[in-house]
Amino acid sequence: NAMFTWQRTAYHFQPQRNWMNGCAGPLYHKGWYHIFYQYNPDSAVWGNITWGHAVSRDLIHWLLLPLALVPDRWYDVNGVWTGSATRHPDGNIYMLYTGSTGNLTQVQNLAHPADPSDPLLLNWVKNPANPVLLPPPGIGPKDFRDPTTAWLGPDGLWRVAIGSRMEKLGITLVYKTRDFLSYELLDHYLHSVPGTGMWECVDFFPVAVNGTKGLDTSAAGEGIKHVLKASLDDTKLDHFAVGTYDPVEDLWTPDDPKNDVGIGLKYDYGRYYASKTFYDQEKQRRILWGWINETDTEFDDLKKGWASLQTIPRTVVLDGRTGADLLQWPVEEIESLRLRSYCFEDVLVGPGSVVPLHIGSATQLDIMAEFEVELISGKKTDEENSCDGGAAERSSLGPFGILALADASLSELTSVFFRPVQTSADAVTTYFCTDQTRFSKFTFDPL
Ligand code: DQQ
Numbered sequence: 001n002a003m004f005t006w007q008r009t010a011y012h013f014q015p016q017r018n019w020m021n022g023c024a025g026p027l028y029h030k031g032w033y034h035i036f037y038q039y040n041p042d043s044a045v046w047g048n049i050t051w052g053h054a055v056s057r058d059l060i061h062w063l064l065l066p067l068a069l070v071p072d073r074w075y076d077v078n079g080v081w082t083g084s085a086t087r088h089p090d091g092n093i094y095m096l097y098t099g100s101t102g103n104l105t106q107v108q109n110l111a112h113p114a115d116p117s118d119p120l121l122l123n124w125v126k127n128p129a130n131p132v133l134l135p136p137p138g139i140g141p142k143d144f145r146d147p148t149t150a151w152l153g154p155d156g157l158w159r160v161a162i163g164s165r166m167e168k169l170g171i172t173l174v175y176k177t178r179d180f181l182s183y184e185l186l187d188h189y190l191h192s193v194p195g196t197g198m199w200e201c202v203d204f205f206p207v208a209v210n211g212t213k214g215l216d217t218s219a220a221g222e223g224i225k226h227v228l229k230a231s232l233d234d235t236k237l238d239h240f241a242v243g244t245y246d247p248v249e250d251l252w253t254p255d256d257p258k259n260d261v262g263i264g265l266k267y268d269y270g271r272y273y274a275s276k277t278f279y280d281q282e283k284q285r286r287i288l289w290g291w292i293n294e295t296d297t298e299f300d301d302l303k304k305g306w307a308s309l310q311t312i313p314r315t316v317v318l319d320g321r322t323g324a325d326l327l328q329w330p331v332e333e334i335e336s337l338r339l340r341s342y343c344f345e346d347v348l349v350g351p352g353s354v355v356p357l358h359i360g361s362a363t364q365l366d367i368m369a370e371f372e373v374e375l376i377s378g379k380k381t382d383e384e385n386s387c388d389g390g391a392a393e394r395s396s397l398g399p400f401g402i403l404a405l406a407d408a409s410l411s412e413l414t415s416v417f418f419r420p421v422q423t424s425a426d427a428v429t430t431y432f433c434t435d436q437t438r439f440s441k442f443t444f445d446p447l
Contacts, residue, residue: 010364011060011312011337011364012292013037013309015052015306017306018040018044018305019044019047020038020040020307021038021046021274021291021293022038022082022276022291024036024051024083024276025051025083025084026276026277026289032119034053034054034085035310036051039052039067044298044301044304044307045301045302048071049081050067051067052064052067052068053065055120058333065122068121068124073109075109076109077099077101077102078104080097080099081098081099081100081145082097082274083146083147084150086149086158086180087281092112092113092116096109096110096150098145098147104142105135105141106144107130107133109126110126110127110130110132132182133175136185138166140164140165143164144164145200146200146201148162148204150177151204151217151218152218154220154247157178158176158178159176159177162175163199163200164199166192169192169193169195170197170261170262172190172204172228173185173186173189174189174250188250190250193262195262195263196232198232198233198234199231201238201273201274201275201276202230204229204245204252206225207317208318209225209318209320212317214280214285214287214315215279217279220245220247221247226243227241227326228261230261230262231273236273238266239262239263239265240265240267241254241255241260241264242255242318242324242325242326255324259324265326267326267328268311269432272291272292273290273293274291275289275290277316286315286316286317288313288314288328289313290310291309291310293308294308313330313331314331342357342359344357349400367402373398373400373420382421385421386431387435395419395420398417398420399417401433415434418431419431
């Protein structure tokens with residue numbers, strides 16, 4: 001019989017074993033990048049959610065540290081959930097996080113490093129005033145979670161946003177605070193979008209209209225746009241929109257209502273959820289973490305003993321070409337992992353062909369590919385289709401892409417491909433797809 005072994009990843013962040021979901025409180029402090037991550041120390045399925053903690057000098061190589069926050073109070077006994085860090089001018093770090101209480105009510109709690117001068121922020125202390133925020137009237141006790149990093153307003157008060165819903169209306173509540181202990185709920189939402197349901201893991205951050213530098217979360221005013229993002233509980237997809245924030249009225253308005261939060265652009269069209277950004281004040285970057293949840297079953301996860309990854313962190317800037325989208329790119333530190341590279345220019349990929357690219361053997365590949373497609377103007381249009389047909393279904397212009405993890409006979413492979421669909425004589429919609437129906441899930445070690 002063959003010994004099944006599931007490949008572990010080589011360079012995506014994951015703990016040694018067990019379940020991980022979205023990150024929390026990412027920050028840069030005294031020479032170290034910190035990630036806290038929701039973790040189940042006891043099993044490879046969600047539960048007993050605790051904050052794992054790791055540090056890195058380069059966002060690529062990580063050192064696992066002891067658990068930072070465990071569910072050991074009545075106000076977080078059913079889980080230390082998503083939270084965010086605010087680096088305060090007083091030199092302290094204010095960590096707000098959601099606790100799931102004994103009766104599964106979601107409340108917000110405050111924690112601080114025991115010693116803010118410790119570069120590793122090893123020990124954390126929960127504020128005796130916890131919980132500092134309870135679900136307000138009209139908000140469901142299980143619809144009140146995931147506080148954002150706070151930002152400073154022109155009145156000298158901090159703002160914190162928390163996603164929620166009213167029926168199917170996705171909403172973002174905003175609280176004002178001076179001390180992170182007592183809060184005033186604003187009498188209006190920062191923003192809301194009908195039909196989008198519960199907004200999890202809300203993120204709200206400024207981006208520079210010109211240039212590629214990241215901005216501190218409190219930046220506002222001329223030459224700045226604000227991104228509002230929500231993880232939609234109903235669809236498990238991360239949506240964002242670019243808009244304009246009025247820091248006096250505490251109102252955010254999408255620049256393009258057709259691309260509002262939850263109905264327009266997504267950060268990523270693969271497995272990607274519960275993302276969160278932080279401002280890297282060392283290199284003046286806005287960095288985005290995303291959680292890659294599994295596509296296999298709980299049985300598989302228990303069998304292999306681990307579940308989920310974090311994406312390679314990405315820098316995020318406004319797309320200067322349109323001012324209406326974001327450009328994301330893996331942090332430059334990832335290039336330190338590249339040992340050798342091959343470049344293939346002007347490879348012609350004819351219809352129905354598979355063109356092998358000979359690179360010798362490799363265990364991990366970082367592939368950058370550009371495809372040029374010649375439009376056949378005036379061609380009959382394809383009926384609108386998407387990724388659903390997998391890599392086998394053809395449209396007039398594709399699909400084309402990469403066969404990754406393919407064995408020599410091409411019986412096992414993972415397709416990553418583009419499918420342009422000519423929806424009218426000169427308009428094309430392009431889908432970016434993966435087809436995992438024939439992917440190689442095991443490596444066989446025949447005994
Ligand atoms: N996961 C956390 C919540 C958050 C959800 C609980 C997003 O705080 O809303 O593990 O996946």
